[in-house]
Amino acid sequence: MALAKKLGVATKAGEITSRSPRQIAWMRFKRNKVGMVAAWVSIIILMLSLFAPLVCKVLGINPDELNLDLIDSSGIPTLPNGGISLEHPLGLTPGIGRDLLANLLYGSRISFTVAILTTSMTLFIGLIVGIVGGYFRGRIDDYLGRFTDFLLAFPAFFMIVALSDPMVARIQDIGLAQGNSARIVFLIFFLSFFGWPGFSRLVRSQVLSLRERDFVTAAQAMGASRRRIIFKELMPNLWAPVIVVVSLSLPGYLAAEAVFSFLGIGIQAPATTWGILLDNSRRFVTVYPNFFLIVAGSLVLVVLAFNLVGDALRDALDPRSER
């Protein structure tokens, strides 16, 4: 009863309530303390990134302001600990003396944009291909399966590195986007292009088993249209793997964006992303290790938080897992 009230289910006294799988999963998730903490951390970081201009204004920091009076001639902050002070909570970036926290916040926006858009594209393509292959089977499935295997045989990371400069030039050539936007478009497009096959395999295997289930047969017997079966019967049962994949691929693509910027083939300065900050940090690391530790630590914290949420979701959504 108390439980029903908690879940907001209207019940009369003595009535036995049933819980939907969604409610059960949510209950299990709430019981996982680590997962809850990680979820809050993830939400807070996302919010900070989304409202970066506001946060920076409140804290009185400016990402573009050069604090040249606070760094010495070799570009090292003069104050101890890399210039950490009330005005600059995480210190200054070496070289030009920008506020590090403000740059981390603004930098995360590009990183998150790439990660979120790539994940959505991967999901979109993977869902369509997986459902079409799994539901219609036969020849279509054969061709799609071959193509998926073919893409999986590509050294994706290698291809993205190799194609980066030529492809960015092409994107600029056809006028789709210029400069860093072209690089963002390139990253999103190619990360998703090589990212969907894995996900579509997962969806396909799920659909293959779902389509043989009684409720699908029942829907077919009632004369439901293909569209209805796909959208109303199959899709709702796919959300568990979808959620897990989202929570695990977001941090993956976040790190991927960072690594491409780091290798000098992703987004370029003067824009700021975490990859660019990390690349800068390695030049100053012998004299100013804090910079590296703060930037690397932030990246690891975000990836860790998202991974923990993903694990907690997987545990909560898997009916066979214990607890």
Next chain:
Amino acid sequence: MPRFILRRAYFATLTILLVSIVVYGVFSLLPFDPAALTCGQKCTPAIVEANRVKLGFDKPLWEQYWLFLSGIFLGRTYGAGSAEFTCPAPSFGYSFNENTCVTDMLKEALPVTINLAIGAFVIWMVVGVGLGLIAAKFRGRYPDTLSSVFVLLGTSLPTFVTGLFFLIYVTIKWKIVPLSLSGYVSVFDDPVRYFQYFILPWLTLAILYAAFYTRFTRATVLETLGEDYIRTARAKGLSEKTVLLKHTMRAALAPITTSASLDIAGLIGGAIITESIFNLAGLGRMTLQSVYEFDLSVVVATTILAATVVISMNLIVDIAYGYLDPRVRVK
């Protein structure tokens, strides 16, 4: 079994051919004049045209591809008359930036990457499968907890963060492993220097996957331990060691092998990051450099080579799988 191997090999060859066509096509259709990229500052239209003919860029695309492909098996001669020069088979093209045959560049870079990849693979498999097995055996007790901390950290540390950390702290600050400036040495010439050169790159590349495989092995082993035949084995009075290492591991190894074959593609990508951090003169760094310099013939060659490695490894794993799990042979 031989038929199974032949069929797999046939498909693998076909895939490699297809990949090479796609890669060659993609790079040839880019909005560049490859001939214009071949000459430096003092460039005249005449030199560009001469280079175009010399390198065969004046021919239609399919013929260029054919020359490229036949060059791999027969070698290739560029130019004519006194300016003629030959890249002997296997020829992967000619790099104008470096003024050498691409094959010569590959010959120098390949051993580094192969040593890097094999070492990392061994570490990741031994650590991953070993820890996973220990975690499953001591489920819920402190070895299991320790290994889950390792999994958590390992899967959350991007390769380049680990690599930078090793380089900055272990090498530069703490000086545990000396900075190796001498370049690649073979293990047979100087084993100490060889290990100093490779140990950190190996660890960098291996940690992420070792963590994934610890988790994966633990889950698979725990699932297998719940099977009836394991209970039978125990009921027969077999020792716990035999049950774990013989009965459980054999079944658990099959899915691990499959996923290892898919992850080798990731290993080759990781090599780019690792080589560029530790400044190893391998295939990855070479590709990155060629990308910066628009040296497309090198990029085409390394990409096709990387794909070939991935596909061949998949083939080997497929065949190994056939031995591990007899059911896949019948089909």
